[in-house]
Amino acid sequence: MRVLITGKNGQVGNDLVKTVPKGIDLYPFGHNDLDITCETTISTKLNEIKPDYIINAAAYTAVVRAEKEHKQATLVNTTAAGYLSAAAKEVAAKFLHISTDFVFDGLQSSPYQPDTPANPFSIYGESKANGEALVRKYFAAGSIILRTSWVYSTTGHNFVKTMLNLMRDRDELQVVCDQVGTPTWSKNLALTIWAMVTNNAHSGIYHWSDAGVASWYDFAIAIYEEALNFQLLDKTIKIIPVSTSQYPTPAKRPAYSVLDSSLTNKIWGVQQEHWRQALRKMLIEQKKLIQISNELIKS
Numbered sequence: 679m680r681v682l683i684t685g686k687n688g689q690v691g692n693d694l695v696k697t698v699p700k701g702i703d704l705y706p707f708g709h710n711d712l713d714i715t716c717e718t719t720i721s722t723k724l725n726e727i728k729p730d731y732i733i734n735a736a737a738y739t740a741v742v743r744a745e746k747e748h749k750q751a752t753l754v755n756t757t758a759a760g761y762l763s764a765a766a767k768e769v770a771a772k773f774l775h776i777s778t779d780f781v782f783d784g785l786q787s788s789p790y791q792p793d794t795p796a797n798p799f800s801i802y803g804e805s806k807a808n809g810e811a812l813v814r815k816y817f818a819a820g821s822i823i824l825r826t827s828w829v830y831s832t833t834g835h836n837f838v839k840t841m842l843n844l845m846r847d848r849d850e851l852q853v854v855c856d857q858v859g860t861p862t863w864s865k866n867l868a869l870t871i872w873a874m875v876t877n878n879a880h881s882g883i884y885h886w887s888d889a890g891v892a893s894w895y896d897f898a899i900a901i902y903e904e905a906l907n908f909q910l911l912d913k914t915i916k917i918i919p920v921s922t923s924q925y926p927t928p929a930k931r932p933a934y935s936v937l938d939s940s941l942t943n944k945i946w947g948v949q950q951e952h953w954r955q956a957l958r959k960m961l962i963e964q965k966k967l968i969q970i971s972n973e974l975i976k977s
């Protein structure tokens with residue numbers, strides 16, 4: 679099967695490339711090789727490669743910046759999602775588009791189902807929800823929209839790496855304790871995406887994250903404890919829980935955005951791992967990468 683991936687240098691794109699199963703002929707593209715906001719480039723690449731499947735891992739993911747860069751967030755997350763899904767239909771390829779828990783309002787207190795109506799509060803969430811709508815408009819029969827949450831990996835910018843850096847630099851950290859969701863290791867997400875792509879008989883909206891729930895504060899505490907455990911941190915610090923109102927940001931985030939992954943697990947036989955277990959595995963990988971880079975510096 680020929681699979682084209684956009685956004686290969688992002689967190690999920692990178693892990694999709696690293697975990698590609700045997701038998702897949704992979705065509706990964708980064709922002710420089712395939713700008714998804716350029717309709718003609720998309721058409722040229724697709725007609726050249728003739729993929730059986732397209733995975734869109736490219737996105738505008740700067741949630742706070744999106745409040746000021748409405749146009750760019752919309753172009754990448756909405757317009758380009760439309761271009762890609764229409765082009766996929768044109769070349770008879772299946773399409774998997776990644777979306778987010780931020781399409782929800784966060785007012786629920788039980789896990790969001792794939793058919794719960796989107797009601798985003800932020801520009802980022804709105805741009806992603808509108809992207810989903812275009813994918814469904816242009817190619818509902820051949821597309822999967824996969825929503826996930828709180829993604830982190832050894833590459834790119836994410837909460838885990840930001841926390842590790844702040845914990846090394848500071849003696850005290852304040853972290854929001856009244857926003858609840860599920861951290862998801864992008865490697866686990868990539869493996870789930872491959873399960874979906876290689877058994878491609880389905881279309882529609884699906885949810886998938888690692889298992890369990892946490893507030894950002896719980897997540898920070900776990901990162902702290904595991905970092906001490908794996909000697910990624912060699913000092914103690916104080917972590918203080920604060921409310922969203924004490925830590926206002928320009929982008930409003932859902933207070934509760936746990937996703938119900940059970941349909942995805944059932945259809946594709948995927949096993950969820952508890953987020954804390956996944957975090958440990960990610961930190962082990964992170965430590966190995968640091969050791970390799972230290973050895974390279976020494977040699």
Ligand SMILES: NC(=O)c1ccc[n+]([C@@H]2O[C@H](COP(=O)([O-])OP(=O)(O)OC[C@H]3O[C@@H](n4cnc5c(N)ncnc54)[C@H](OP(=O)(O)O)[C@@H]3O)[C@@H](O)[C@H]2O)c1
Nearest residue numbers: 685687688689690709713714736737739776778826828829
């Ligand atoms: N990160 C999260 O916490 C999270 C949570 C839920 C859902 N998601 C969704 O998961 C998917 C993957 O997210 P991620 O965390 O892997 O994001 P990421 O690390 O920010 O990667 C996104 C990639 O998209 C590329 N990109 C941006 N504009 C592009 C364009 N016009 N054409 C081609 N490539 C472009 C970026 O390249 P440049 O850096 O060069 O611009 C980057 O490599 C996204 O759909 C996101 O909405 C993420």
